[in-house]
Amino acid sequence: MIVEVIAVGTELLLGQITNTNASTIGSALAEQGFDAHFQQVVGDNEARVAESIRVGIERSDAVIITGGIGPTQDDLTREAVCLATGLEMEFSDEYADHLRGWWERRGREMPESNLQQAEHPAGAELLTNPKGTAPGLMIEHEDTLIFCVPGVPAEMEHLLHEEVIPRLSAASGEKAVLASRLLRTWGRSESDIADSLDDLYRSSTNPSLAFLASGGEIKIRITAKADDRASALKLIEPMETEVRSRMGSVLFGTDDETIERVIFRLLTELDYTIAAAESMTGGLVTAALTSLPGSSAMTRGGIVAYHSELKERLLGVSDASTVVDLETAEEMARGGRELLGADVVVSVTGSAGPEPLEKPVGTMVIGVSTPEHTQAKEMRMVGDRERVRTYAVTSALHLIRLALIGKWWGR
Amino acid sequence: MIVEVIAVGTELLLGQITNTNASTIGSALAEQGFDAHFQQVVGDNEARVAESIRVGIERSDAVIITGGIGPTQDDLTREAVCLATGLEMEFSDEYADHLRGWWERRGREMPESNLQQAEHPAGAELLTNPKGTAPGLMIEHEDTLIFCVPGVPAEMEHLLHEEVIPRLSAASGEKAVLASRLLRTWGRSESDIADSLDDLYRSSTNPSLAFLASGGEIKIRITAKADDRASALKLIEPMETEVRSRMGSVLFGTDDETIERVIFRLLTELDYTIAAAESMTGGLVTAALTSLPGSSAMTRGGIVAYHSELKERLLGVSDASTVVDLETAEEMARGGRELLGADVVVSVTGSAGPEPLEKPVGTMVIGVSTPEHTQAKEMRMVGDRERVRTYAVTSALHLIRLALIGKWWGR
Numbered sequence: 001m002i003v004e005v006i007a008v009g010t011e012l013l014l015g016q017i018t019n020t021n022a023s024t025i026g027s028a029l030a031e032q033g034f035d036a037h038f039q040q041v042v043g044d045n046e047a048r049v050a051e052s053i054r055v056g057i058e059r060s061d062a063v064i065i066t067g068g069i070g071p072t073q074d075d076l077t078r079e080a081v082c083l084a085t086g087l088e089m090e091f092s093d094e095y096a097d098h099l100r101g102w103w104e105r106r107g108r109e110m111p112e113s114n115l116q117q118a119e120h121p122a123g124a125e126l127l128t129n130p131k132g133t134a135p136g137l138m139i140e141h142e143d144t145l146i147f148c149v150p151g152v153p154a155e156m157e158h159l160l161h162e163e164v165i166p167r168l169s170a171a172s173g174e175k176a177v178l179a180s181r182l183l184r185t186w187g188r189s190e191s192d193i194a195d196s197l198d199d200l201y202r203s204s205t206n207p208s209l210a211f212l213a214s215g216g217e218i219k220i221r222i223t224a225k226a227d228d229r230a231s232a233l234k235l236i237e238p239m240e241t242e243v244r245s246r247m248g249s250v251l252f253g254t255d256d257e258t259i260e261r262v263i264f265r266l267l268t269e270l271d272y273t274i275a276a277a278e279s280m281t282g283g284l285v286t287a288a289l290t291s292l293p294g295s296s297a298m299t300r301g302g303i304v305a306y307h308s309e310l311k312e313r314l315l316g317v318s319d320a321s322t323v324v325d326l327e328t329a330e331e332m333a334r335g336g337r338e339l340l341g342a343d344v345v346v347s348v349t350g351s352a353g354p355e356p357l358e359k360p361v362g363t364m365v366i367g368v369s370t371p372e373h374t375q376a377k378e379m380r381m382v383g384d385r386e387r388v389r390t391y392a393v394t395s396a397l398h399l400i401r402l403a404l405i406g407k408w409w410g411r
Numbered sequence: 412m413i414v415e416v417i418a419v420g421t422e423l424l425l426g427q428i429t430n431t432n433a434s435t436i437g438s439a440l441a442e443q444g445f446d447a448h449f450q451q452v453v454g455d456n457e458a459r460v461a462e463s464i465r466v467g468i469e470r471s472d473a474v475i476i477t478g479g480i481g482p483t484q485d486d487l488t489r490e491a492v493c494l495a496t497g498l499e500m501e502f503s504d505e506y507a508d509h510l511r512g513w514w515e516r517r518g519r520e521m522p523e524s525n526l527q528q529a530e531h532p533a534g535a536e537l538l539t540n541p542k543g544t545a546p547g548l549m550i551e552h553e554d555t556l557i558f559c560v561p562g563v564p565a566e567m568e569h570l571l572h573e574e575v576i577p578r579l580s581a582a583s584g585e586k587a588v589l590a591s592r593l594l595r596t597w598g599r600s601e602s603d604i605a606d607s608l609d610d611l612y613r614s615s616t617n618p619s620l621a622f623l624a625s626g627g628e629i630k631i632r633i634t635a636k637a638d639d640r641a642s643a644l645k646l647i648e649p650m651e652t653e654v655r656s657r658m659g660s661v662l663f664g665t666d667d668e669t670i671e672r673v674i675f676r677l678l679t680e681l682d683y684t685i686a687a688a689e690s691m692t693g694g695l696v697t698a699a700l701t702s703l704p705g706s707s708a709m710t711r712g713g714i715v716a717y718h719s720e721l722k723e724r725l726l727g728v729s730d731a732s733t734v735v736d737l738e739t740a741e742e743m744a745r746g747g748r749e750l751l752g753a754d755v756v757v758s759v760t761g762s763a764g765p766e767p768l769e770k771p772v773g774t775m776v777i778g779v780s781t782p783e784h785t786q787a788k789e790m791r792m793v794g795d796r797e798r799v800r801t802y803a804v805t806s807a808l809h810l811i812r813l814a815l816i817g818k819w820w821g822r
Contacts, residue, residue: 011623013447015438016632019430022452027426036424037459039452041433044621048448055466071602072622073612105793111602113609131794152624154798276694279712282701283687283694286715290693293765293796301690301721304697306712310751340721354704385704 001172003034004060006052008068008077009151010043021066021156032165033178033225044068049080057084057144062168064160067151069134071114077148078119078137085141087121095126095135102133127163131155136163145171179232180223181240184253186398190218196246200239207236209243216394217259220247249407252398259397260292266404267298272343272370274400276302277315277336279323280350280364284393300342305332311349314339324350324359329367329376337369344370344404346396352388364392368403377409412583414445415471417463419479419488420562421454432477432567443576444587444636455479460491468495468555473579475571478562480545482525488559489530489548496552498532506537506546513544538574542566547574556582590643591634592651595664597809601629607657611650618650627805628670631658660818663809670808671703677815678709683754683781685811687713688726688747690734691761691775695804711753716743722760725750735761735770740778740787748780755781755815757807763799775803779814788820 005025011017022039029036038059042052049068056063068077082089096118103110117134120126127136129150136159137148145168149159185193190213194201197220201209207224220243224235244251253262267274276285286302289295305311308320315335317328332347350364351357362383367376377399381391402409416436422428433450440447449470453463460479467474479488493500507529514521528545531537538547540561547570548559556579560570596604601624605612608631612620618635631654635646655662664673678685687696697713700706716722719731726746728739743758761775762768773794778787788810792802813820 010621011632012434013437013450014441015434015436016623018434023423023426023429025426026424030425037454037456038463039424041450041452043448045448052449070624072605073609074621102793106791108600111600111606113602113606131798276715278694281698282706282710283689283697283713283715286694286717287692287698290715290717291797291800295693296717299693299717301717302694302715304687304694304701304713304715306697306701306707306710307752310712314750339725341718386702 001034001062001168001174002037002060003029003062003064003168004036004038004040004056006040006042006049006056006063006065007151008042008044008049008065010074012041013043021151021153024153024157025064025066025160028160028165029168031178031180031223032169033174033176034168034172044074044076046076046080046083049076050083053080053084053146057141057146060144062145062147062171064147064149064164066149066156069117069137069148069150071111071117071133073113075116078116078121081121081137081139081146081148085121085139085146087123087139087141089119090122090124092118092120092126099133127159129155129159131158138163138167176225176227177229177232178223178225179229179236180221181233181236182255183220183222183240183243183247183251184257184259185218185220185247185250186216186252186259186394187250188218193218193220193247197243200242204239207239209239216391249405252401259394259401260288263289263397263400263404264292264295264298266401267344270404272404273298273300273341274344274346275300275336275340275342276396277332277340277345277347278302278304279306279311279332279348280352281348281389281392281396282306284389285346285348285396288393288397300340303336303339323357324363324365324378326365326367326376326378329365330369330374333367333369333376334374344368344400346400347376348392348396350392352385352392354385362388364388364395366392366396366399368399370403373403373408375403375408412445412473412579412585413448413471414440414473414475414579415447415449415451415467417451417453417460417467417474417476418562419453419455419460419476421485423452424454432562432564435564435568436475436477436571439571439576441589443580444585444589445579445583455485455487457487457491457494460487461494464491464495464557468552468557471555473556473558473582475558475560475575477560477567480528480548480559480561482522482528482544484524486527489527489532492532492548492550492557492559496532496550496557498534498550498552500530501533501535503529503531503537510544538570540566540570542569549574549578586638587636588638588640588643589634589636590640590647591632592644592647593666594631594633594651594654594658594662595668595670596629596631596658596661597627597663597670597805598661599629604629604631604658608654611653615650618647620650627802660813660816663812670805670812671699674700674808674811674815675703675706675709677812678755681815683815684709684711684752685755685757686711686747686751686753687807688743688751688756688758689713689715690717690722690743690759691763692759692800692803692807693717695800696757696759696807699804699808711751714747714750734768735774735776735789737776737778737787737789740776741780741785744778744780744787745785755779755811757811758787759803759807761803763796763803765796773799775799775806777803777807777810779810781814784814784819786814786819
C-alpha cells in the first residue's frame with residue numbers, strides 16, 4: 001500500500017520550521033511495512049493545497065495531510081479537501097457541542113472562529129484528538145483514503161498511532177505483521193556496538209538489526225516480519241539472546257523501559273528514596289526523577305545550588321570555588337542526602353559554557369551517594385550549552401543505575 | 412519568481428533523516444524575496460525523480476534539486492534530469508581530470524564509479540563544489556532554470572549561496588526582499604487573537620499576518636515584501652503598531668526575544684536575583700531560569716520540594732498537606748526567598764496527575780514573591796502529565812514577567 005504525506009504550512013516553505021512531521025510519519029509507516037514514493041509540502045493556499053491533494057490521490061493509495069485544520073483563517077485543509085474531491089462541507093452539531101464543552105471546562109468563552117473545527121467534508125469520519133480541539137478526519141474518496149491530522153507534533157503523533165495507522169493496516173489487508181524489540185544501551189559508542197554486532201547485522205534480514213542513537217543512548221532494534229505477532233517474536237528471540245549476551249550490563253532496558261523506569265524499579269526493590277543536588281544541569285535531573293507518574297513515592301525532591309554560596313551553606317561543600325571537582329561533587333551528593341532526607345542523591349557540577357571555568361567547557365563531574373558508598377566521575381561532552389546539559393542529565397541517570405546495581409565505576 | 416525545491420533520497424521518505432535542506436533553502440530563498448509554492452521529496456528512483464522534476468518545471472520558474480548527484484549507484488538525479496527534459500547525457504573530460512587530480516592529491520586511486528560525476532545533461536553549466544567531488548549543475552530548459560546540488564548540507568549550502576542564489580537573482584532581475592517581524596504573546600488563545608485581528612488579516616496581503624501557536628505562546632508574524640529591507644520594514648511598521656496597541660501587555664517579546672530573555676532583561680534593570688521553589692514542575696522552572704548563557708549572574712538556584720516534609724522544613728509552609736492551595740504557593744515563594752537568598756522567587760505547586768489531589772488533575776497554583784509583593788494564581792490545564800508540566804513552566808515564567816512589570820493579576 002502506497003502512502004503519501006502532504007505537509008501544509010507556509011512556515012514550512014519559508015523554512016521557519018523544519019518538516020519533522022514528515023520524518024516522524026515516514027518512519028512510522030516504514031515500520032508498518034507501508035511504501036512511500038513521494039512527500040509534498042504546500043503553503044496555506046486553498047487552491048494549491050487542493051492541487052497537492054489531487055496529485056496525491058492520483059498516485060497513492062492513501063494520503064496523510066498534516067496541518068491546516070486549526071481554528072484560524074489560514075487553516076484551509078478542510079476546504080481544500082472539498083475542492084479536490086468535490087465533496088460538500090458538512091457541519092457537526094455534535095462536535096460543536098464538544099468544542100463548547102472543551103472551552104467551558106476551562107471556564108472561558110469559545111471564540112466563534114473555533115466552530116470551523118466542527119466542519120468536515122461530507123461523509124468524513126471524525127478522529128478524536130484528546131490533545132487538542134481540532135479533530136482528525138478520515139475520508140474514503142473513490143479508492144483512496146484521505147487522512148487529515150493537525151500539524152502540532154504531539155497531536156499529530158497521537159492521531160497517527162491511535163487512529164491513522166490502525167485504519168491503514170485494516171484497509172491494506174496486509175496479513176504480515178512486523179514485531180520489534182528495542183534493546184536500550186548506554187556506555188558504548190554506536191560504531192563500537194555496530195562493529196561488535198556486525199556479523200549478526202550481515203547474516204540476517206529477518207529478523208533485521210538497526211541502530212538508533214539518541215541523547216547518548218544507543219538503541220538496538222531487532223525487527224521481524226511474520227504471519228502473526230507470536231511467530232515474529234519467535235524469530236526475534238535467538239537474536240535477542242545473542243545481543244544481550246554480547247552487550248552485558250551496557251544493556252539497561254527493553255522496549256519502553258526508559259532509564260527513569262529502570263531507576264524506579266531498582267529504587268522500589270531496594271526501598272530507597274532519591275533526590276538530586278545539581279548546579280550545571282539547573283534542575284533537569286530532578287525534573288527527570290519526577291517525570292514519571294507516581295514518582296512522588298520515591299523522589300524527595302532536589303536542590304539546584306547554582307550559586308556557590310548555596311553549595312556551601314545548604315550542601316556543606318567545603319570550598320565551592322572549584323566547580324569542576326570530584327571532591328565538590330561527592331560533598332554535594334552527601335550534603336544533598338542530609339538536606340533532602342533521601343537515601344540516594346546524585347550530584348552534577350561542571351561547566352556548560354559558554355565561558356570556561358577551571359576546566360574546558362563541557363567538563364562535568366557527576367557524583368552518587370548511597371547508604372553504601374559515595375563516588376564521583378568526571379566526564380566531558382563537546383557541543384553547545386543545551387547539548388552539554390542534556391548529556392549531563394543522561395549520564396547522571398545512568399550513573400545512578402550503575403550505583404544501584406553495585407557496578408560503581410573504576411572500582 | 413517561483414522557485415521549487417525537490418529533495419531526492421529514500422532515507423528522507425523513511426524518516427531516517429529530516430529534510431533540513433528544504434528549510435535551509437526555503438529560508439534563504441524567502442530572504443531574497445523569491446516565492447515558494449511547493450516542495451517535493453522523492454525516493455532514489457529514476458522514473459519518479461523525473462516525474463517530480465516534470466511537475467516542478469511545469470509550475471515553477473526554477474527548480475532546485477538536492478541530493479542524488481554523488482558517485483554511488485543510487486545517485487540518479489543526473490539521469491532523471493535527462494529523462495525529464497529529453498536532454499542527452501554528456502561527459503566532461505575536463506572534470507574527469509579534475510576528479511583524478513582530487514584523488515591524486517590525497518594519494519589515493521580514484522574508484523571508477525566516481526567518473527559518473529563528470530557526466531551531465533547536455534549544455535549544463537558545472538558549478539564548482541570546493542567541499543566535495545560532485546559538481547553542482549545549472550540547466551536552462553525552455554524557460555525554466557534547473558539546479559542540481561548535493562544533499563550533503565555543507566556542500567549544498569555553499570553552492571546555494573555562492574552559485575545558485577546569485578544566478579537566480581540575475582535571472583529574475585527582481586530586487587524584492589522579504590522582511591518579517593515576530594510578535595510574541597501569552598495569555599490569550601490563538602483563536603481569540605485571530606478574531607481580534609481578523610480585519611487586519613483580511614484587509615492586507617502586504618504586509619501579511621500569520622499566527623503560530625507553540626507551548627502556550629501565540630506568535631503573530633507580520634511579513635512584508637519590498638525592493639529593499641528598509642522599505643519592507645517600513646511597510647511592517649503601521650501594522651506592527653496597530654497589533655501592539657490591540658495586544659497590550661499580552662505582547663511580551665519581539666523576534667528572538669524569548670520569555671527567558673525578557674525576564675533576564677527585567678531582572679538586570681531592577682538589579683534583582685531570582686530563584687524557584689517548585690513541586691509539580693519538578694525542577695523545570697529552575698532549568699528554564701538557568702537555560703541562558705550568563706544566567707548565573709541572576710539565578711541563585713532552586714529548591715524542588717516534591718515531598719511535603721521538605722515544603723514545611725525548608726520552605727516553612729505551615730500545612731503542606733493541601734497541595735493545590737494559594738496560601739501554600741505564597742508561603743513557598745516567601746520561604747524560597749529566605750532559603751535561596753533571592754530577591755524574586757516563583758513557586759509552583761499542583762497536581763500533574765495521573766492521580767488527582769484535592770483538586771482535579773491539571774490544577775496548579777503559581778506564586779511570585781518580590782520585595783514589593785507576594786501573590787499566587789490558580790490555573791488549570793487539561794492534558795497528560797508532560798503537557799500539564801510544560802504549561803505550568805510557561806505560565807510560571809510569564810507570571811514572573813507580569814510581577815516584574817508590576818501587572819499583578821486580579822489586583
